[in-house]
Amino acid sequence: MAEAMHRRGKGGPNDGRTGDRLFDRELDHLPPEARWREWMNRVEATIFAASEPVGRDTLARIVGKSCSIDLLIDDIRDELRGRPYDLVSVAGGWKHLTRPAYANAIRCAVGGNERAADLTQSEVLVLMCIGYFQPITRAELSSFFGKEISRDFIGHLRGAGLIASGPRSPTPGAPYTYVTTKEFLLEFGLDTLRDLPDFEALEDAGLLSKEKLLAGDIMPDFAGVREDIAVEAEE
Incomplete structure (x- = not known):
């Protein structure tokens, strides 16, 4: 039940503050490579789930204090080079956007940007x-x-x-x-x-x-x- 409430964002009025205290940003128990990978996953998942560009301050809440968000973004973008979408800096944050080369295919399948x-x-x-x-x-x-x-x-x-x-x-x-x-x-x-x-x-x-x-x-x-x-x- 608690997990379902977390997924749906229906916690009580103090849940955000409690969760913030318990959330492990630093991941000191992990070796450096695994820690970096987890930070990358957190950042990419957050941006993927958001409907608007995600700013630096928001991403700083989910990674360690010593973590360079710019380097994380660079590594994520390197992994997306062969994918039909990219992580783009837009409107003061980052957002997943499809590559222009696939605009016609998307328009044919689901229509364009009205x-x-x-x-x-x-x-x-x-x-x-x-x-x-x-x-x-x-x-x-x-x-x-x-x-x-x-x-x-x-x-x-x-x-x-x-x-x-x-x-x-x-x-x-x-x-x-x-x-x-x-x-x-x-x-x-x-x-x-x-x-x-x-x-x-x-x-x-x-x-x-x-x-x-x-x-x-x-x-x-x-x-x-x-x-x-x-x-x-x-x-």
């Missing part, structure tokens, strides 16, 4: 602008594209969990600004916003500029984005 399929080119471009220039107001976004970004347009991105309200702008009227979220990082496979391509480097290379953003001329795939935004703003 949320990703729902994003239009214009929404991706607006998200890109928010990612680089956050916190940013709706009016500032509208000025980028020369067309109004409607509240419904912003509402769809918020409903998908990709953006959230940021601090009030110091401009007249103190409008809300918008910032990207953890879901944004997950959607685009980023660990942090620092993983976005360096904007200044892209400008220096002539691949991206504020002028191109204003013109909607970032890459061929985004041709007609300004028109898309205008249509979506009218709907």
Whole structure:
């Protein structure tokens, strides 16, 4: 019965603290190789069972104080090299993700990521602008594209969990600004916003500029984005 309650997470109010005291992190009774293997298994099992990326602080609860989580992750990833999935650093933690080479097979078998399929080119471009220039107001976004970004347009991105309200702008009227979220990082496979391509480097290379953003001329795939935004703003 106690084991079943543990599996289901239905212990009493003090069970977490009691279990924390009794849980053996250090595993001093094991030889070094067996200890390392057990730590690897614990980390991989925890990440596998979690629905969200698992952060370093969480993993530190299940391994010894002297254990290097980064080295553990490296060893787990080495063992997964021949597998169709990997342990990926994303959104401030680690998560099991299938390798891109198997995307078509997965899509054929069980369908794709519906949320990703729902994003239009214009929404991706607006998200890109928010990612680089956050916190940013709706009016500032509208000025980028020369067309109004409607509240419904912003509402769809918020409903998908990709953006959230940021601090009030110091401009007249103190409008809300918008910032990207953890879901944004997950959607685009980023660990942090620092993983976005360096904007200044892209400008220096002539691949991206504020002028191109204003013109909607970032890459061929985004041709007609300004028109898309205008249509979506009218709907």
